[in-house]
Amino acid sequence: MNDTRQHQLGDLQFAIMRVLWERREATASEVHAALLAERGLAPTTIATMLKKMEAKGVVDHRTEGRRFIYRPLVQEREVRRSMVRDLVSRLFQGDATALVNHLVTEKELDREEWLRLKAMLQEGEDQGNE
């Protein structure tokens, strides 16, 4: 039911979801308009993708007059969780700290980000125990 596979989204699919998450619902052409700048896709491409995504169960639509109003069925949190989890399990055998370690040693974080990270950790000091 709450299949985690539904949370694995391709690039375009994720971009479409971002639009849907931002606004809380949108028509195909609104999505198309929103993505036109970064990708130059045909309107039908978006429509087709939305249809496939609906079949997959990640979005839903309601008909209003002539047009379909799409609405996300999965939460951004869930998708991120599952995609990150997937990557961690593939690349780091499920060890999330190994990922952080990777970010640090591979200098994916610059000095400034590094500091922010430390601050964040300090802040969340009292979490995890209950």
Add this chain to the structure above:
Amino acid sequence: MNDTRQHQLGDLQFAIMRVLWERREATASEVHAALLAERGLAPTTIATMLKKMEAKGVVDHRTEGRRFIYRPLVQEREVRRSMVRDLVSRLFQGDATALVNHLVTEKELDREEWLRLKAMLQEGEDQGNE
């Protein structure tokens, strides 16, 4: 040339690479044997995959007698880097700290991992300057 697309590996491909990285080279059947436990794949599947991967440029082979000895052409570091980078750019608009933040707030780290992470950060205190 050093196409970053070559560093995007599928699940099986990554598993195969892990074997190749561990040993420094291996035949198709050695890889197959190594992966037989976790995945129950036919030997031909591995062979086909290796061929595809060679076409893609991530592995290489040398003939010894009549068997192919495969050797990785891309480094594990590079692949991890590029795959993590890709995910971060898709899911977090390139903000790596947002990923760490995600790990923390979504409780992807348990108490024990959390401590290790803090220790690691303390340890790496003097990095980031070059």
Add this chain to the structure above:
DNA sequence: AAATTTCGACTACCCGGGTCGTACTACCTG
């Protein structure tokens, strides 16, 4: 030498993400 195993080559699929072109239909507008 004959039979059997081994291993690569080739081929064929399936599936899902992605990209559209075309067709059809309801609608609006001159």
Add this chain to the structure above:
DNA sequence: CAGGTAGTACGACCCGGGTAGTCGAAATTT
């Protein structure tokens, strides 16, 4: 009312990851 417009439906492809069967040649075994 006719013609353009908007918006969905349908179907066609491409591509790459993944899975594997079959075939033929070479090596090994009996």
